[in-house]
Amino acid sequence: METFIINQINLQCLIASKAARCLHAAQGRKLIDFSLRRTQGIDAGMKAARASYIAGFNATSNVLAGITYGIPLSGTMAHSYISSYRNEIDAFRAFARNFPERSIMLIETYDAIGGAHKAVKVAGEMAARGQRMQRVRIDSGDLLVLGHKVREVLDEAGFPDIEMVGSGGLDEYDLEKLSLGDAPYDACGVGTKMSV
Numbered sequence: 001m002e003t004f005i006i007n008q009i010n011l012q013c014l015i016a017s018k019a020a021r022c023l024h025a026a027q028g029r030k031l032i033d034f035s036l037r038r039t040q041g042i043d044a045g046m047k048a049a050r051a052s053y054i055a056g057f058n059a060t061s062n063v064l065a066g067i068t069y070g071i072p073l074s075g076t077m078a079h080s081y082i083s084s085y086r087n088e089i090d091a092f093r094a095f096a097r098n099f100p101e102r103s104i105m106l107i108e109t110y111d112a113i114g115g116a117h118k119a120v121k122v123a124g125e126m127a128a129r130g131q132r133m134q135r136v137r138i139d140s141g142d143l144l145v146l147g148h149k150v151r152e153v154l155d156e157a158g159f160p161d162i163e164m165v166g167s168g169g170l171d172e173y174d175l176e177k178l179s180l181g182d183a184p185y186d187a188c189g190v191g192t193k194m195s196v
Contacts, residue, residue, distance in 0.1 A: 011044065012051040018172070018194045019055035025175035026188060032074045033060040034167055034191035048195040061189070074187075076104040076137045076165070083109060089118040096122050096133065104135040104165065107150065112138050116150045120157035135186070137165040143174070144181040151184040169193060 022031055033052045036045040042064070049065030059074035060066055066073040077095050085091040088110060096103045103126065107115030116136065123133040136154070138146050143166045154162050166178065167189030175188060 012047050015048050015051040015195055016055040019052040019057055019190070021172040022170075022175055022190050022194065023056045025172040025179060027179040029175075029179075029185055030058040030187035031056075032165075032167075032187060032189045033057050033062065033065075033071075033194070034189035035195035036060075036062045036065075036191075038192040039195045044195065052190075052194065057190075058187070076135075077106045079106065079109045079139070082106060088115060089122065092118055092122040093125070096126050096131070100126065100129075100131040103131075103133045104137055105133065106139060107136045108138050108140055108146070112141060112146045113149055113153065116153040119162075120154060120159055123157070123159050123162060133159070133162055135163040135165050137167060137189075139166075139168040139189075141168075143168065143170075143185075144178055144183050147178070147183040147185055163187065165189060167191070 033049050035048040039045040039048050045062055046065050049060040049062040049071055050069050053060065053071045059072040061075040063073060065071055082088055082091040092105050105119045107119050119136050126133050136150065138150060147164060147166060151164060154160065163186040164184055165187045166185040169192055170188055170190050171193035178185060
């Protein structure tokens with residue numbers, strides 16, 4: 001009995017503790033559980049989504065956890081989706097056409113600044129149709145430097161309302177650096193370093 005109880009409690013307490021440290025370091029930014037791809041088995045992925053949500057995360061990318069536990073869902077397009085198109089902007093346009101109410105563009109598959117310029121072009125096309133691009137996401141590189149540069153591109157193009165999401169191997173130490181550097185992210189995805 002003791003072994004089973006410890007087995008059930010330890011992992012979830014470990015994840016909830018890590019999630020709480022991330023929340024503290026994020027200083028008010030929304031946090032999204034992005035851990036499912038790296039957890040060891042779907043059961044751990046479900047536990048990570050639930051434990052991080054209980055600790056204060058705002059959402060999960062784990063659809064089954066969202067359905068099972070009523071956790072708000074949040075996610076974006078994948079790098080593989082973008083690379084399946086001949087041109088990055090074609091991927092953005094297709095995604096915006098198919099998901100106009102959930103258009104979150106992953107802009108750094110090839111080059112974050114170039115992707116930001118393409119995203120604002122698509123955002124303008126969406127605005128002409130009466131739609132609105134919600135967010136852009138940066139998933140690699142120097143998130144602090146890129147965040148400031150991309151925010152500048154969005155603002156100069158007349159889209160200060162497009163939110164930004166940062167992700168890519170983040171933990172509480174990375175989130176603290178982003179907070180200290182006044183990074184312009186509205187939300188961050190935290191995964192591998194929380195759940196593995």
